Amino acid sequence: MDNNEYYDVLGVSKTASQDEIKKAYRKMSKKYHPDINHEPGAEEKYKQVQEAYDTLSDEKKRAMYDQYGKAGADAGFGGGQGGFGGFGQGNQFSGDFSDLGDLFSQMFGGGFSDPNRPRQGRDLQYRMNLTFEEAVFGKETTITYSRQNEQGQQERKELKVTVPGGVETGQQMRLAGQGEPGVNGGPFGDLYVAFYVSPSKDGFERDGSTIYSRVPIDYATAVLGGEITVKTVHGEVQLKIPAGTQSETNFRLRGKGAPSVNGGSQGDQIVTVYVDVPKKLNKVQKKALQAYQESITGKAEPKRGLFN
Template identity: 50%
Template sequence: MAEKDYYSILGVSKDASDDEIKHAYRKLSKKWHPDINKAPDAEAKFKEINEAYETLSDPQKRANYDQYGSADGAGAGFGGAGGQGGFGNFDGGGGFGFDDIFSQFFGGGQQRADPSAPRQGRDLQYQMTLEFEEAIFGKKTEIKYNREAQCKTCHGTGAKPGTSPVTCSNCGGRGYVVTETNTPLGRMQSRQTCPVCHGTGKEIKEKCPTCGGRGKTDERHTLEVKVPAGIDDGQQMRLQGQGEAGDNGGPYGDLYIVFRVKPSKDFTRDGSTIYVNQDITFARAALGGKIQVKTVHGDVELKVPAGTQTGTTFRLKGKGAPRLRGNGNGDERVTVNVVTPKTLNKEQKIALKAFAKASGDNIAGKGGSNFFDKMKDAFDK
């Protein structure tokens, strides 16, 4: 039995297709990525998810895992290390190959994946940090990251130019060899990855001088990226074919860019709606009039009605962020805060006392309450 159930980790069934496995991995890797999820166990879960995907996305590793309980074919012995009753290590690598027993007695067994079949390369992830305004309006930028690319000398074959890989002489192109072991139950057959071709089914007589037979080289890849207007913090963008090179002529994997957006000193954002706070004087709040308000699209005029109370919110239509999957912009919500002055000059005091007298207010009445206190209380309601 496998030490870890990779199918349960990804939340898929044992007969899940490659697309189902890839979809589950992308969903979980985004959820548990340590840069996105701040839970204490996020990093451990993220590594576990990657470990599961690395095995189940590779046909050869998945076949070994399904048969032996490990990606390299060396799973736990029957009943654990050492086995039960001395019956451990029937396959010579610690795994008890039940399908090999069936294969010997009944001629059946698990169908092996073609080791020479094209396989897509691994997906990669890149984190991009944006200023608040860059996320609103988008931009074009250039990124650089490391990846495995197809060798330009041998075009991925791993063989020296002018030569080609040949069928492995040790396994006959099957990618595995069959061994026999004497056990208390008789002679048992088991399958192991071919030590000559390492499961590829191909043998390279003369290796490529550039990649040493790998068929791939490490490169610093440069890519121009167009960041869409309206992207938000935590969202990601998929760039097809910008991941790592595949095997046996398989396509490149994909690149996933995860966006991090820096906060703004003036604005906050929820989707396409932008929020801003605006201070106004109590005279403007009482008399009404036009004020200048900041938006990401530039300053605009906002008409404040007479008698506006602190905390009142106004809507500026179309002055928010672009809708990423829609047309037009969201709105901006402006919340006004009526500011009471801490100090007054002589003319202001005279004017306010006249206003208080005209209003019938006693600025030095009982209880020490004065006009300024009443004005402050009125605007704080």
């Protein structure tokens, strides 16, 4: 990918705000999530969306990407006026960016790096599937994964994990020191638990800490008002419908959403009500509705005679 393609993947401009990037990411990740989209190429597209968001959501990585492309974002060097740790604007660097740390150590450290120096072990990733409710409330579970031990052999490792409430698809949790052993006495790598949330079986949708649902109401309740029962992830609640409520009206249930994974207040649930128009009416219902229509128009329905 060049330094334009990440923006193209998310469908945003290079001047997009972080809010615009986040909204685009949520839309695209849901569209191509492999648990939802089984079309050929969807999983690869999902990986591209994740890669693009990982860079563009980080201001430092985004700045490096805008200036140097993907290699600059991957290298992670910044802070100097020249970009890569003090390289000036007129300098160009071409070649393999996979180990710029060693290269800079050689250039500025007074000699070649020691091949026997301690190095951190390889990071690992574990995919955790969550139900909609598990993602909202969090859970404690035990995972089993494979990693290489210090003798170079594969081992199975069990680990207790506490999933915080409020996680979403694409987010991940870092478990320090749970990756593979380091080299030459270096520290263990880390384990990254990536979360994938299944769609709600109750028709809920979620954007951050806000949960959305759609609920039908009958015509009489919309006109006269009343009270309906609404499902939330916290249980059923009663919602008052004012007289004269129009279809597609939104109501807010405070505190009935998801927690913020980064702390903060509990989210809300937005309930959209729509008028469910019956396809069939019995004689009593039809007569009552005709009487209502007559009261509005002042015209009675023509009486049916012998030939009509």
